[in-house]
Each structure stands twice: as structure tokens, then as C-alpha cells.
Amino acid sequence: MARRPLPRILSSGSAQIARSREIARTAADSATDVLHPLITVFRGLRKLAASARARWAATPKERRGPALFAVAACVLGIALVPYGPLLALVALMGAAAWKGRVRPVAGTGPGDAETARLKGLYEALVPYFSVPEDPSPLFSHGGDWSAVFEEHAFDGDGRLTRLRIAYPPYFTDGEPAARARVEQLLHVKSGRGREYRFDWDEEGNRLVLNVLPALPTTIAAQRFVTVPGETVLGFTDADAARRTVPVVSTAGTTEDAPAVVWRTGPRSTEPHLLAVGRPGSGTTSLLRSIALQALPHGDVLIVEGGGTGEYACLAGRAGVLAVECGLSGALESLEWAARETERRLVAANRARQAGLPVPEDVRRPLWILLDRPGVLGHLAAADGRPDPQELLRVPLRHGRAAQVTVVVAEQFDDADTLGEEVRSHTGARLVLGPATPGQITAVLGAEPHTTPTPDVPPGRGYARLGNGPVVRLQVPATPDPYDDATSDAHRRAVLDLLPERRPVPVTEAAGPVPAAAPVTTVFEKVPAAPAPSPAPRAEPDPGPAPFHAPVPAEG
Numbered sequence: 352m353a354r355r356p357l358p359r360i361l362s363s364g365s366a367q368i369a370r371s372r373e374i375a376r377t378a379a380d381s382a383t384d385v386l387h388p389l390i391t392v393f394r395g396l397r398k399l400a401a402s403a404r405a406r407w408a409a410t411p412k413e414r415r416g417p418a419l420f421a422v423a424a425c426v427l428g429i430a431l432v433p434y435g436p437l438l439a440l441v442a443l444m445g446a447a448a449w450k451g452r453v454r455p456v457a458g459t460g461p462g463d464a465e466t467a468r469l470k471g472l473y474e475a476l477v478p479y480f481s482v483p484e485d486p487s488p489l490f491s492h493g494g495d496w497s498a499v500f501e502e503h504a505f506d507g508d509g510r511l512t513r514l515r516i517a518y519p520p521y522f523t524d525g526e527p528a529a530r531a532r533v534e535q536l537l538h539v540k541s542g543r544g545r546e547y548r549f550d551w552d553e554e555g556n557r558l559v560l561n562v563l564p565a566l567p568t569t570i571a572a573q574r575f576v577t578v579p580g581e582t583v584l585g586f587t588d589a590d591a592a593r594r595t596v597p598v599v600s601t602a603g604t605t606e607d608a609p610a611v612v613w614r615t616g617p618r619s620t621e622p623h624l625l626a627v628g629r630p631g632s633g634t635t636s637l638l639r640s641i642a643l644q645a646l647p648h649g650d651v652l653i654v655e656g657g658g659t660g661e662y663a664c665l666a667g668r669a670g671v672l673a674v675e676c677g678l679s680g681a682l683e684s685l686e687w688a689a690r691e692t693e694r695r696l697v698a699a700n701r702a703r704q705a706g707l708p709v710p711e712d713v714r715r716p717l718w719i720l721l722d723r724p725g726v727l728g729h730l731a732a733a734d735g736r737p738d739p740q741e742l743l744r745v746p747l748r749h750g751r752a753a754q755v756t757v758v759v760a761e762q763f764d765d766a767d768t769l770g771e772e773v774r775s776h777t778g779a780r781l782v783l784g785p786a787t788p789g790q791i792t793a794v795l796g797a798e799p800h801t802t803p804t805p806d807v808p809p810g811r812g813y814a815r816l817g818n819g820p821v822v823r824l825q826v827p828a829t830p831d832p833y834d835d836a837t838s839d840a841h842r843r844a845v846l847d848l849l850p851e852r853r854p855v856p857v858t859e860a861a862g863p864v865p866a867a868a869p870v871t872t873v874f875e876k877v878p879a880a881p882a883p884s885p886a887p888r889a890e891p892d893p894g895p896a897p898f899h900a901p902v903p904a905e906g
Contacts, residue, residue, distance in 0.1 A: 392444055395451025464509050469496050472511075472540050479533055480518045489519050501557075511541045514560040524553050527798065531788075533558070538802045546823075548801045563588065563801060566825035568808050569600040570608060571844040572640055573827070579648040580616040580716075582641055584781065584814060585824040587611050592822070601840055611814050611824055613779055615716070615756045621778030621817045622751040625769075626760045627794050632784025633810035633826050634760040635661045638720050640829040641758055643848045646670040649716030649754075652688060654681045654739070656723030664832050669850040678730045685742035688719050688755070692746045695753035717755045719746055724773075725765030740770040747776040763790060781824065783812035797821050 410418060429435040461469060473496035480490040489499050502515035514537075523529045534549050537560055541547065550559040566586065575583045575596050583596060592609030599605050615622055624641075628634045642651050642665060653662050653674045666674040675681045695713045702709050727739045746755045759773055763786070780795045785805050792798045795815040801823065803813075810826030832842040832849075 391451040392447045395447030395449065398450045399447060461503065465505050469500055469503065475536060475540055479536065480522055482521065485519065489517065512562045516558045518556055518558060520556050524551055534802065544804060546801050546804050566811065566823060568825060568828065569602060570598050570827045571601055571841050572643055572829040572848055573599060573844060575644065577612065580614055582613045582615065582644050584611045584613050585810065585826040587822045587824055611822060613816060616754065617751055619751060623747055623757040623777045624779040625773065625777035626781040626783060627763060627766055628783035628812065629763055629785060631809060634783055635722060636810055636829045637781065637783065637826045638722055638758060638760055640827055642720060643829065645716065645718045646850055649718055651718045651720060652684055653720045654684055656726035661831055664845065664849060667852050669853055678727055678734065681727055681739055682736065685739050689742050689745040691717065692749055692753045692755050696749055699753065714754060719755065719757045722760045724759060725761055725768040728768050740773055744772050747772050778817045781812060781814045783810060795821055
């Protein structure tokens with residue numbers, strides 16, 4: 352049977368209804384545009400009235416009468432002023448228009464890309480924070496990520512900068528291996544090339560991830576505000592340091608920077624220091640910085656195993672006993688340091704037994720800076736001579752009581768050559784340059800709370816003083832001022848800290864001098880005339896001569 356066509360009124364009715372709705376919508380939009388100022392003013396008046404009602408309700412009853420009287424006086428004053436009512440009406444309309452404006456609503460939740468990143472991170476954490484026996488797991492495939500990610504923040508590139516995670520109580524957060532797996536996953540999923548800090552709250556079952564900003568590299572060598580016995584190793588995060596030190600950056604600005612301060616002396620718990628790093632990591636710059644801070648209050652003995660001349664700027668300076676680069680000189684210097692330590696111990700013991708103060712030469716600190724002892728050890732073994740580290744046994748064991756401080760710097764390639772004495776008596780530890788978490792833990796004795804990055808500037812690393820926490824560190828820039836690659840600002844900063852050079856002694860030329868005869872030295876040139884032989888000195892033998900004393904020529 353053929354279908355009959357619909358009546359005309361039914362076939363065209365839907366089109367007419369749609370057209371009527373479009374006309375009504377257009378008219379409403381036009382009316383809204385025309386009446387938008389009035390709508391804004393009425394919305395503002397409603398808000399002002401609500402604010403006035405709330406303020407009136409919050410006013411105590413005993414103060415409502417004076418408030419009404421003050422309002423009535425203001426209204427009367429406005430009414431008596433010429434054009435007062437008109438101006439009051441204009442001001443009211445302006446306030447209502449400002450109060451009733453539509454403010455743009457700021458987005459409070461994550462965007463689509465950020466939501467996708469959070470979902471992916473949630474799914475990746477499911478195998479670590481869930482077990483099949485859990486009847487209502489916090490982490491499950493396809494679950495709600497907003498229930499466990501309590502806080503989250505992103506940077507301008509859409510990468511995480513902060514994340515607070517709630518994990519189940521049965522997770523083994525007390526095991527370093529389990530925590531390391533979660534930290535490695537978060538590091539990979541949140542973006543490489545940045546340094547993350549993980550704070551575990553075992554009591555509350557919370558994990559907080561923060562992206563740490565890079566430590567500033569604009570602090571160069573300078574006179575730091577410290578007392579004798581304190582050495583600034585470098586600078587760290589504000590929440591990881593107990594004190595700040597005023598510094599001047601390379602830009603010329605002065606600020607208070609959180610510093611890692613190492614205390615030495617008889618009351619120090621970590622009297623000696625060990626620094627380990629890769630080539631170019633900044634261990635030599637660290638030793639130069641320590642030497643410049645120690646010279647105003649003590650004497651410094653430098654033994655360089657690398658033989659690259661990195662400490663040539665310190666040679667011949669006041670307070671620098673010697674800068675030795677060869678094996679023979681290094682062994683003689685360290686032998687003298689061992690005997691000097693014993694002499695100080697004996698002198699201090701005699702003074703205490705006699706009830707006298709400790710002599711001044713014993714109270715003056717002595718610093719022994721040993722760079723690359725592994726190289727000297729190889730040379731000594733090939734030559735059949737004792738290892739220089741064996742000569743450090745006395746200064747390391749008794750240096751705290753004798754005001755002797757030992758600082759050793761070595762590279763990871765020769766770290767296995769460090770003797771047991773060095774390992775057991777260096778309570779202050781530093782790791783500079785790029786290093787794996789395993790290498791950092793092996794040197795410092797504890798794992799860092801941050802993820803080390805593969806690319807770091809010289810002098811960047813981690814420090815741990817005794818049993819304290821592992822903190823980030825940036826050593827102040829102290830390059831070799833004689834290096835052509837050093838900038839003018841850094842060169843001038845180091846040269847300004849160097850002490851004056853000692854006058855070069857000149858030995859009078861009076862023919863061959865026997866080896867046993869005393870040597871007379873003057874500090875200015877004299878006419879080349881024969882001089883009488885000097886008489887032997889009557890003062891007692893002061894012991895072994897320092898290494899900067901002149902050596903008589905033989906023959």
C-alpha cells in the first residue's frame with residue numbers, strides 16, 4: 352500500500368519551530384548586549400546590598416545607634432552640598448558597575464596534557480603500590496588518580512615541579528631498595544635533566560616530590576665572615592643550612608647565602624676531610640679555596656701528586672711552607688709533617704703538665720693539603736719507596752690535638768688506592784662532579800635525597816659532615832689565576848686573597864761553604880766583598896728546618 356504524504360502543516364512545522372527558536376535566541380542576545388550595562392549595575396547593587404547587610408549583622412547592637420547617626424549625618428551633608436545628590440548617585444552607580452563586573456575565572460585544575468601526564472604516572476605506580484590481596488587498593492589500573500595525588504604543580508612547559516603522593520601503609524618504605532625503585536620511576540616519568548628531592552613521611556604514608564632549582568655559580572672566592580677554625584666549603588639550599596654568610600656575587604650584588612661550614616680544631620668532630628670527584632669536577636678548586644681561607648690564621652703545606660702546577664700561585668707566599676710536586680719532595684714534606692705533629696704533641700703535653708699555656712707555635716693551625724695521592728703511591732711503589740699515605744698516619748690520628756688538619760683530594764679512578772687510615776679518619780666527605788648514586792653512597796656513607804644529574808658545572812656535588820645529612824654543595828669558584836682560560840673577575844678575586852710573597856733570601860758569595868757551617872742570609876744585595884765567617888748561633892737547636900728555609904749550595 353502506498354504511503355500518503357504528511358499534511359503540510361506537520362511537514363513544515365519543525366522548520367518553523369527551529370526558525371522561531373533562532374529568532375528568539377538572536378533577540379535575547381541582542382537585548383543582553385544592549386542591557387549589559389544595566390545588568391552589570393543591578394548585579395553590583397545586589398552585591399553592595401548584600402555586603403551592607405552582612406556588615407550590619409556583624410555590628411554589635413550597642414554600636415548600631417551611633418552607626419545610624421553617622422549615616423544620617425552623611426546623607427544630610429550630601430543633601431546640603433550643591434550637586435551633592437547627583438554626585439552621590441554617580442559614585443554609587445560607578446561602585447555598583449565595578450562591583451558587578453564579570454571577572455575571568457582562572458583555571459584551577461590541570462589541563463588536558465597535564466591530566467594525561469598524571470594518569471600515565473598513576474598507571475606506572477600501580478605495580479609498586481598495590482598487591483593482589485588488597486580489597487580496596489589505592490592504586491589500581493583504571494583507578495582514580497585524584498584520590499592519591501593530593502598536590503601537584505606544573506611549570507610553563509607542562510612538566511611536574513611538585514607532587515604529593517599518598518601510598519598504602521603496607522608499602523615497605525623503610526627499605527632503601529623499594530624507595531629507590533619508586534624514586535627512579537618518578538625521575539624517569541617526570542623528566543630527565545632536572546634534580547629532584549624526595550621527602551618520605553613514613554608515619555603519614557606520604558611522598559613529596561620537589562624539583563630543586565640549580566645552585567648559583569655566581570659566588571667566587573672572597574673573604575667570608577667566619578671565625579678562626581671555620582671553613583666555608585660551599586653553598587647549599589636554604590632549608591639545608593643552619594647559617595647564612597654574606598657574600599658578593601660576580602654581578603656585584605650582596606646577599607646572604609646558606610653555607611656549608613666545616614669546623615676544625617681540638618673540639619671538631621670531623622678534623623679531616625676527603626674529597627672525591629672526576630677530572631675537572633672541581634676538587635683542585637676546592638683545595639685552593641681551603642688554602643686561601645686557612646692562610647690568614649695558619650700555615651699550609653701542599654703536596655700535588657698530579658704535577659700539573661695548579662698551586663703555583665701559592666708558591667713562595669707568606670704562610671705557605673712548601674708546594675711539592677715531586678716524589679722526593681712529597682716524602683720529605685710528609686715526614687716533616689709527621690715529626691712536627693709529634694713535636695706539637697710533646698710541647699702541648701709538657702705545657703699542660705707545667706700548668707702553662709700551650710705555646711703559640713703549637714696553637715697555630717697547620718694544614719696539609721694532599722692532591723692525588725694515588726699517583727704518588729704508584730711512583731713510590733715503582734721506586735721501592737714507602738707510600739706517602741703511610742706518612743699521614745700520625746697527622747690523621749693525632750692531628751686534632753696538635754692543631755693539624757689533613758685534606759685529601761682524589762679521583763674516582765684511584766679511589767681504591769686510598770689507605771685505611773685516610774678512609775677511617777676523614778669524617779668530612781665531599782663528592783664533586785657527575786657521579787652515580789652508588790658512587791655517592793660509597794664515599795659519603797649515605798644516599799642523597801636528590802637525584803644527581805649527568806651534567807653539572809665544576810664544583811657542584813654533595814657534602815656530608817660526620818653523621819649529618821647529605822646536602823647539595825656548590826664550591827665557590829677558585830680557579831688558577833695563571834690559567835689563560837680564567838676570567839678576569841675570577842683571576843682578580845683569587846689574586847686579591849693571596850698573601851704577600853716572602854722576600855727571596857740571598858746567600859753571600861764567600862767561596863765554598865762547608866755543609867756543616869751555618870748559613871747567613873740577608874734580604875738585600877750587598878757589595879761582593881769578602882765577609883768574616885759568621886759565629887755559630889747560641890740559641891738552642893729549633894729542630895728540623897722548615898721547607899722554605901734556604902739550602903746551602905755544596906761545592
